[in-house]
Amino acid sequence: MNRPFFSETQTNLAELSVSELSGSIKRTVETAFDHVRVRGEISGYRGPHSSGHAYFALKDDKARIDAVIWKGSFSKLKFRPEEGMEVIATGKVTTFPGSSKYQIVIETLEPAGAGALMALIEERKKKLAAEGLFDPARKRPLPFLPTVIGVVTSPTGAVIRDILHRISDRFPVHVIVWPVKVQGEGSGDEVANAIRGFNFLDPLGPVRRPDVLIVARGGGSLEDLWSFNDEAVVRAAADSAIPLISAVGHETDWTLIDHAADVRAPTPTGAAEMAVPVKAELEAQLANLSARLRGASSRQMDNRRQALRSLMRALPSLDQLLALPRRRFDEAAAGLGRGLERTAIAKRRQFERATAGLRLDLLSNRIAERRRHIGEQVLRQDRCLERQLLGARSRIQRAEAQLSGLPQRLTGQIARERQHTAALARQAETAIRHAMARHRATLVAQDRVLQSLSYKNVLKRGFAVIRGEDDTPLTRAAAVASGQTLSIEFADGRVAATAGDGIEPPASPGPTAPPAPRKRAPKPATLDKKPEQGTLF
Numbered sequence: 001m002n003r004p005f006f007s008e009t010q011t012n013l014a015e016l017s018v019s020e021l022s023g024s025i026k027r028t029v030e031t032a033f034d035h036v037r038v039r040g041e042i043s044g045y046r047g048p049h050s051s052g053h054a055y056f057a058l059k060d061d062k063a064r065i066d067a068v069i070w071k072g073s074f075s076k077l078k079f080r081p082e083e084g085m086e087v088i089a090t091g092k093v094t095t096f097p098g099s100s101k102y103q104i105v106i107e108t109l110e111p112a113g114a115g116a117l118m119a120l121i122e123e124r125k126k127k128l129a130a131e132g133l134f135d136p137a138r139k140r141p142l143p144f145l146p147t148v149i150g151v152v153t154s155p156t157g158a159v160i161r162d163i164l165h166r167i168s169d170r171f172p173v174h175v176i177v178w179p180v181k182v183q184g185e186g187s188g189d190e191v192a193n194a195i196r197g198f199n200f201l202d203p204l205g206p207v208r209r210p211d212v213l214i215v216a217r218g219g220g221s222l223e224d225l226w227s228f229n230d231e232a233v234v235r236a237a238a239d240s241a242i243p244l245i246s247a248v249g250h251e252t253d254w255t256l257i258d259h260a261a262d263v264r265a266p267t268p269t270g271a272a273e274m275a276v277p278v279k280a281e282l283e284a285q286l287a288n289l290s291a292r293l294r295g296a297s298s299r300q301m302d303n304r305r306q307a308l309r310s311l312m313r314a315l316p317s318l319d320q321l322l323a324l325p326r327r328r329f330d331e332a333a334a335g336l337g338r339g340l341e342r343t344a345i346a347k348r349r350q351f352e353r354a355t356a357g358l359r360l361d362l363l364s365n366r367i368a369e370r371r372r373h374i375g376e377q378v379l380r381q382d383r384c385l386e387r388q389l390l391g392a393r394s395r396i397q398r399a400e401a402q403l404s405g406l407p408q409r410l411t412g413q414i415a416r417e418r419q420h421t422a423a424l425a426r427q428a429e430t431a432i433r434h435a436m437a438r439h440r441a442t443l444v445a446q447d448r449v450l451q452s453l454s455y456k457n458v459l460k461r462g463f464a465v466i467r468g469e470d471d472t473p474l475t476r477a478a479a480v481a482s483g484q485t486l487s488i489e490f491a492d493g494r495v496a497a498t499a500g501d502g503i504e505p506p507a508s509p510g511p512t513a514p515p516a517p518r519k520r521a522p523k524p525a526t527l528d529k530k531p532e533q534g535t536l537f
Helices: 018-032 114-130 158-170 187-200 231-239 256-260 268-275 279-314 318-334 336-356 360-404 406-453 455-460
Strands: 036-043 054-059 064-069 086-096 101-111 148-153 174-179 212-217 244-248 465-467 485-490 493-498
Touching: 018 086, 036 064, 114 231, 114 256, 148 158, 148 187, 158 174, 158 212, 158 268, 174 187, 187 212, 187 231, 212 268, 231 256, 244 256, 244 268, 318 336, 360 406, 406 455
Parallel strands: 064 101, 148 174, 148 212, 212 244
Antiparallel strands: 036 054, 036 086, 054 064, 086 101, 465 485, 485 493
């Protein structure tokens, strides 16, 4: 008896669809692993997705599991996940039926002990220190008395109240608060943006740029202060053009922004004390210095007055100073009368000597001598004028004699120039005839060469040129269309023609028969007899 190749197997198992099987597996996994804690290293973390969810994986040295943090849970995390960080994740394991994969849905996330975070901080600290962000040479001193203070902190915490209270007690100045989150996802970016925002303010704008910045937060655990270890916050603090005070946590809490800031304060209240001095102390110090200045000025005036009195005692009296000049004046006054008498006598003698030479005869002789001298000068001028007139008359006569023979000389010179011009004209005419003869011979030779190369000579030997409608020479039978109007040029003129219906194939090799006589087409009434010059085609 033949049995069939396939036989039905008797079984009690129910048939399940793929969806039913996947759903059953999902319920089983979620029931067995509804709350688990997994320790592993974050791998493939690229930040939150555009939807707000975060997708990555947890791995150790032997296995790997996919992980997801939904948007609601991600916003409640105390610190920001980072690639390579060892963490402890709490959540439930579920499956994804669409691809037969399982994953852990994380509800809370915490670092795997403080050692992991400290190792990450040390690694980041070495990296930033190698770039020079913690170099002491970059740090700047704080202004002694700022007029505007910028504070980067949470607007609702006790930190801002302590800072404002301390500043108002010590030295009230204008304070600008930039509200930020100091904990949780995105807090590091907000702090960095606040520092850069203060630096972008205009010093003369409606909101003045602060003279000093305070980045403050209250105390907390290492996870609570993790935002201030963010690389973006450290770089913003190091790049700040405004002196920056870091006041994060308590005195024992250290973050990376403390190394990049210009000054680290142990507490936010201590930062306010560093930013402004005590107004009462300044007033007391100013009063003390003013009192010291007044005392020093008074003592200086007393010392100068005492020195002036000492100098006055060393000076001689007025009578002593005037005694010598008074004696000289008395001696000069006593000798003044005698000097006037001697001067009058001397002047009288000089006058008498002068009047002795003023006699009438002497004056008459001197006048006569001057008159003779003037007469001699007049005669000498007359003779000089006559000589000049004679010389001028002789020059005029010589010039007249020279001008009398000028026309004859000019006529002879003109005749000589006319003869020279006629000789040059004859030479030019001879040169032109010779040049014309040379050019004529050259043209004749070129014409002979041109006639020998012209296609007209070829036409005289029995050839013809066939041209198309645009007067272009046709060199091949394939270029001629049936019914095309042609122009055939012979040696004695042109005739019009029309192409036939077909092209005869070339004759096969063999004895050629004499061509049949072809009837010559009549010439048109008007022939184009224009002479042309050029090549054959």
